[in-house]
């Protein structure tokens with residue numbers, strides 16, 4: 001976006017992963033994001049460059065954005081909660097050792113509060129004499145699938161700095177970059193720590209809304225209320241607002257879970273156990289929602305899905321992205337596999353190799369073989385539904401709304417036989433046909449009435465109708 005909006009600024013993106021840089025320089029960009037390809041192709045080779053020469057880029061830059069991964073730690077102190085700052089530290093050390101002139105270093109990755117302080121210590125301790133490094137925090141608030149519009153018209157841009165004259169000057173320099181396209185009043189300047197914490201706080205509050213509406217969806221299903229009606233009614237209160245109140249099979253994505261766990265870890269390390277428990281409950285509710293949904297599929301299909309074919313439509317964590325990190329679809333598929341179901345999966349953007357990666361445990365050969373026996377990856381929703389007993393909508397892709405559901409209905413397995421009673425089934429007689437195919441709408445995007453008219457049995461998340 002900087003390259004697009006500021007033709008006078010040269011933007012060089014460097015990475016140690018040569019394959020990824022090659023992809024950025026090719027016709028097939030390594031990620032799918034609506035509108036991104038046009039911008040990259042328009043600016044590439046003019047003022048936008050992708051390169052593996054990290055040192056050269058550091059030496060030439062006036063301003064360096066550090067945008068590396070900060071995954072949740074898998075081992076050691078804070079495992080399962082704290083952010084792993086290995087890559088941040090590696091980058092910072094590299095900048096310190098390579099730079100031959102003063103730099104403004106911008107912390108772009110989402111990091112725990114006070115990371116900037118550690119970066120400053122590393123830079124000051126390891127740099128050549130006479131060089132200045134000013135650290136800024138500039139968290140990114142874009143959401144996947146809408147990244148281009150979020151970046152070109154952001155609700156706000158947040159830039160945190162130290163309160164020193166040098167810190168303020170660095171902050172002003174970055175404000176100037178954004179001022180090329182963002183109205184000044186939307187560029188918010190704060191202290192470093194407020195900026196770092198604001199990013200975690202924003203994600204925690206957003207995820208909290210989803211867990212709140214999902215908690216209400218369970219009450220709706222048990223009472224006969226409709227969660228969309230409830231969300232609409234409460235969202236009209238301007239203090240609450242209507243956005244981000246869509247009940248779902250659970251939230252996913254690379255940020256929410258990680259950032260909340262980060263906040264939990266921070267609270268615990270600050271000796272605030274009640275605060276830690278409060279935030280932790282958001283992820284507990286999310287796990288419950290995914291499990292509750294899978295369980296609903298199983299009970300509806302007569303309490304067993306062993307050997308039954310279930311079509312899962314959507315594998316990305318939300319529509320308009322090929323990203324599957326923390327995708328609720330993957331969790332739900334794993335629940336079905338644990339119950340020995342056959343699962344056919346279709347997603348318009350997720351590559352087949354990614355689905356295999358997400359469903360298999362790396363290095364466990366038997367597990368991989370078993371998954372390949374149970375899972376089929378399909379090229380269309382229609383193909384996935386062929387012969388299935390249940391269809392699960394796990395991602396809210398628009399194309400699912402306009403599928404030819406009549407044709408889908410006709411292609412599904414029918415009838416599903418249910419023994420009238422265990423004793424009768426023993427003698428193999430008197431089987432009754434339900435003459436129904438099941439749809440489990442985990443995103444509340446389908447027109448349930450139309451589907452019922454076709455003959456489907458429909459369950460929609462947060463709707464208290466019996467199926």
Ligand code: UDX
Pocket residue numbers: 140141142143144145203206210243244245246247248249250251252253254255256317318319
């Ligand atoms: C999020 C934040 O929105 C963004 O500001 C931050 O920079 C990164 O994290 P992202 O993870 O890309 O962005 O997607 P988002 O649109 O927030 O959705 C996250 C998850 O919540 C998705 O799985 C989505 O399907 C789910 N969701 C969202 C709901 O279940 N209901 C809603 O009402 C909104």
